[in-house]
Amino acid sequence: MSSETQKILSTDGIPLEESLKKAEKKNKIKAFLLVTPLLLFLIITYIVPIADMFSRSIDDKMVTNMLPKTYKAMEQWDGKELPPEEVFEAFYLDYKILVKNKTAGKLQTQLNYEKNGFKSVLKKLARKQKKFEEGNYKEQIMEVHKRWRNVEYWRAIKRRAPAYTYSKYLKGVDMYSNEDGKIVQVAEDRRIHRILWSRTLEVAFFVTLFCFLMAYPIAHLLATLPMKYSNLLMICVLLPFWTSLLVRTASWMILLQQQGIVNDFFVWIGLVADDNRPEMMYNKTGTYVAMTQILLPFMVLPLYSVMKTISPSLMRAGKSLGATPAVAFFKVYFPLTIPGIGAGCLLVFILAIGYYITPALVGGASGTLISNQIAYHMKSTLDWSFASAMGLMLLTGVLVIYWIYNKLVGVDNIKLG
């Protein structure tokens, strides 16, 4: 075939491809305009906050900006011995401005994070520096407090020199970079974050497992019952959805507390002694029970929507071909529900990993999760950069799980409805 005949022309003599593009341009613009509001919404409420969280979590400009002259002078200092006179002078000048502007408190707090006991030293300096004479600042500052003779404190200041830091991320996994700049673990009795991370994963895993075990038969029943019964059952499944999360959690508190209904029942049937009622709340048990119940619909619905599409004649075909009901189930029915299982498990796991209210209310000390820790830093310690860092770690974890899932099962196989 010659090259001339390969190029197809429309009736007007324009190449067909161009003609098609022209014809569809309008539709493309229309389609884009239709999604623009959503796109903007996503950018403003999702992309921008995440970017802000990220910059906050690594931002360490505060100290850098408060001590500009000091850090300039420190560039030459190797950190092995006490810094030279220029550094002392620069620090005095910087600090003077801070005291004057009444912002010295922030610096004191920040440097105290870096080195315990720094706060009092700095406070004393703030009082004394007013009487300083010009020249020989090294001697004058060292006179104020003997700790200024300790090189450790100067190193602590120098460590805060970079405008960006990953120390919050290290803190999130119970590590820090020590005076020598080496990354080490915190003391064993202070490693709370790792416990929280592993507990979060554990709770999310088991909640997903319990949800799956309970949802599979329900979804199957929903998909196979006659319409009038399945509608009723569907309402029962969805009813918790329409109830406030707080109300549901509170009702679990009523049920599970030591003088609660479940314990009363156990005592009544003689399962436990009245003076030996088990604690089912303010621990992991409470978290498991309440979270499983609350997340159950997220497992039932994808499973149901997949099961609904499986023709009952497939099971019949399996049986008519000689498979026992169990074999027909595992060879025919079960493999066809895998897209729903994948979707449900992914959904429940990701929701569980970031769950907050329920563990906060019924979790107690041993049942709180990483999200509660994030909230604690948001509201109580006001260490927003640390909260941001942990939030991002959580997000990264979710993305990693998603990636692994995609490698194992394939995201194309997810079916939400």
Place this chain on the structure above:
Amino acid sequence: MSKKEDFVKFDKVDKSYDGKVLVVKDLNLDIEEGEFVTMLGPSGSGKTTCLMMLAGFETPTNGEIYLDKNPISNIPPHKRGIGMVFQNYALFPHMTVFENLAFPLRVRKISKDDIDKKVEKALSMVSLSGFGNRMPGQLSGGQQQRVAVARALVFDPSVVLMDEPLGALDKNLRESMQYEIKHIHESIGVTVVYVTHDQGEALTMSNRIAVFNDGKVQQLSSPDKLYEEPVNSFVAEFIGENNTFVGEISDISNGSCKVKLDKGEIIANPISVKSVGEKTTVSIRPERALINPKDKMDNNQKGKIEEVIYHGDHTRVRLNLLGNSEFILKVPNSSQNLDIKLGNEIDIGWNSRDARALDPK
């Protein structure tokens, strides 16, 4: 090897789903080994229910089904060894064609070599060799249907059930598949119980046809007998085209009877009428009534042409005859020049033995 006459036997089977209505009433049916029997009937006539009871997915409310003389009501479906082709094929979508066919063999723990051989043989039987690695979704409707047939046959079942297997195919494909299934049946001699509501399909394929209506078998006979000699007016109406006259017996003797109509009287063949005064519906096939008959016929009437429809190979003529304005004639397209024009009065004749006096509707 002599063939067993009652290889499959329905013995006084009743079936009710809700305890109020019987969908199958007192069903008695014997199917010979190697026979191709079709259950034909309108929807809701109970034919699929019968098939499901035979397959084991429904249990008879009363009565017993025998397979090779053994009662099977208490045997679960997977132990009956009956192959089944479903209406929507029911191929396992997550398995390849090969795996679909190997499924019944694998659950029977047949060795891998034998499985390969049997699957290959079954695929070549339905002319799909080389399709083993395809997924069912990649096949056309006709190909999926063939896979379903091959899968139902691959484990050498003694009986194969087919539940309207060609319903989803287009007309041409359906016809070629009818021949293909018929040829497969002839070549391997398996007993086939086939369910359809398409009479053309039933007539083409079957050794015998059981016409179902209202939960009962109305007639069980070979296709030609069913068409030529329907035993009641439902069968006459359901199979093929049919002209009817409603009247009353005025005289009956020596295998013929006179039927008095609103206008006029005709001579008919008494099938299900016995005495004078009985109401009856007389059924005449359109092709049995002739225009200007050359031979002497014992029914001769005049009719007025009301409509002429050209059908290519034949022309359908609607007449007003003896007060029945729905009387249809089929005139073959031949060089013979008949005076078929709208409004003409023409002579119509038929033999009384082709006019079957059946039960009143």
